[in-house]
Amino acid sequence: MGKGLPVIEFESVSKHYPNGTTAVDDLTLTMPEGGITVLVGTSGCGKTTTLRMINRMVDPSSGRIKLNGKDISATDRAELRRGIGYVIQQAGLFPHRTVLDNIATVPLVLGWGRRKARARAEELLERVGLQPDAAKRYPHQLSGGQQQRVGVARALAADPPVLLMDEPFSAVDPVVRAHLQDELLRLQDELQKTIVFVTHDIDEAVRLGDRIAIFRTGGQLVQCATPAELLARPADAFVADFLGAERGLKLLSLSTLAGVEQGPAPESGRWRLVTSGDGRPQGWRDTTADGDSAGADLVPVRPLSDGDSLLAALNEAVASPSGLIARVDADGKLTGVTSRDAIHDAAGHEHARAAKADGGAAPAKTDAEGVIA
Numbered sequence: 001m002g003k004g005l006p007v008i009e010f011e012s013v014s015k016h017y018p019n020g021t022t023a024v025d026d027l028t029l030t031m032p033e034g035g036i037t038v039l040v041g042t043s044g045c046g047k048t049t050t051l052r053m054i055n056r057m058v059d060p061s062s063g064r065i066k067l068n069g070k071d072i073s074a075t076d077r078a079e080l081r082r083g084i085g086y087v088i089q090q091a092g093l094f095p096h097r098t099v100l101d102n103i104a105t106v107p108l109v110l111g112w113g114r115r116k117a118r119a120r121a122e123e124l125l126e127r128v129g130l131q132p133d134a135a136k137r138y139p140h141q142l143s144g145g146q147q148q149r150v151g152v153a154r155a156l157a158a159d160p161p162v163l164l165m166d167e168p169f170s171a172v173d174p175v176v177r178a179h180l181q182d183e184l185l186r187l188q189d190e191l192q193k194t195i196v197f198v199t200h201d202i203d204e205a206v207r208l209g210d211r212i213a214i215f216r217t218g219g220q221l222v223q224c225a226t227p228a229e230l231l232a233r234p235a236d237a238f239v240a241d242f243l244g245a246e247r248g249l250k251l252l253s254l255s256t257l258a259g260v261e262q263g264p265a266p267e268s269g270r271w272r273l274v275t276s277g278d279g280r281p282q283g284w285r286d287t288t289a290d291g292d293s294a295g296a297d298l299v300p301v302r303p304l305s306d307g308d309s310l311l312a313a314l315n316e317a318v319a320s321p322s323g324l325i326a327r328v329d330a331d332g333k334l335t336g337v338t339s340r341d342a343i344h345d346a347a348g349h350e351h352a353r354a355a356k357a358d359g360g361a362a363p364a365k366t367d368a369e370g371v372i373a
């Protein structure tokens with residue numbers, strides 16, 4: 001995350017529609033510089049309305065929103081939007097413009113001139129992981145995932161410090177979605193934008209969010225906290241339900257195997273780890289199997305490295321016939337094995353750490369600005 005100074009501040013903001021709907025109810029929330037704040041909640045809980053109030057597509061009924069300390073109602077809408085990129089579901093690309101022209105839209109409006117705008121669009125095309133030959137295609141000639149990448153590139157074209165993303169990856173399949181999430185995190189590492197991201201998917205929120213704000217129907221913010229805090233200390237039963245029955249496991253997706261003890265692969269007992277000549281784990285061999293099938297029936301092993309999560313480790317340990325996971329270095333060569341027990345201990349430790357109100361992993365923001373009961 002970046003410096004953490006508040007870039008966007010909601011101060012007691014409400015939005016009531018003329019039909020009597022309260023979309024957002026007395027929202028006080030800050031979004032820090034260089035961080036991804038994810039807004040989640042059930043359908044109709046006011047996430048999109050909250051997002052659209054930031055670029056003044058919707059105006060609040062009461063309260064105040066500040067961007068970099070300045071009340072946005074006093075800022076000209078067009079000027080405000082110059083500093084705010086906006087990405088929506090299914091990309092919202094102009095169908096009759098090429099990919100390159102779509103990406104160059106905002107720079108052209110800003111008067112950059114054709115050559116500079118196109119050069120910038122080409123650079124962004126590459127940055128979001130698209131091949132140069134996509135430039136001349138039209139949106140309908142791209143897959144859904146590619147269109148979303150173009151949508152992200154278009155939003156970044158004028159290098160706005162703030163990015164609003166409204167369910168940008170909801171319309172693509174889970175595999176593409178995971179890729180897009182990875183790409184966004186990679187881009188964010190480089191660019192350090194202040195991002196507000198709307199989703200209804202708690203797993204996506206945990207994966208992407210530096211902070212997660214959970215809303216309930218009626219536009220009420222229930223809790224805003226880091227993913228670890230939220231998973232370890234949900235403010236109430238609504239949040240706990242929303243996080244789901246696997247919330248304990250989700251917490252383990254946030255910690256890595258680095259630092260969890262490992263030892264040499266076993267040289268006795270029923271299961272032996274078979275490695276290739278250059279030390280890469282191949283599978284578990286059952287030493288009690290008869291001679292003929294001993295080599296053929298290797299139980300597959302999925303080696304893990306320090307960057308893999310405790311959740312992945314637990315998963316692998318449960319599936320492993322030996323109860324051990326194989327650990328490898330960056331070259332895929334065996335460094336040792338870790339037992340189920342050691343992973344359980346590490347998992348318990350992570351829970352205890354996250355559950356401590358002032359724990360190292362969880363900055364104590366909850367009372368100051370997080371739990372709005």
Ligand SMILES: Nc1ncnc2c1ncn2[C@@H]1O[C@H](COP(=O)(O)OP(=O)(O)OP(=O)(O)O)[C@@H](O)[C@H]1O
Binds near residue numbers: 023
């Ligand atoms: N223009 C409008 N006029 C009246 N009611 C509206 C209008 N726009 C939104 N609403 C209502 O305000 C509430 C919040 O809507 P909003 O779109 O912000 O929710 P959301 O959390 O983004 O929902 P979803 O996850 O389904 O997209 C809903 O009850 C919605 O029907």
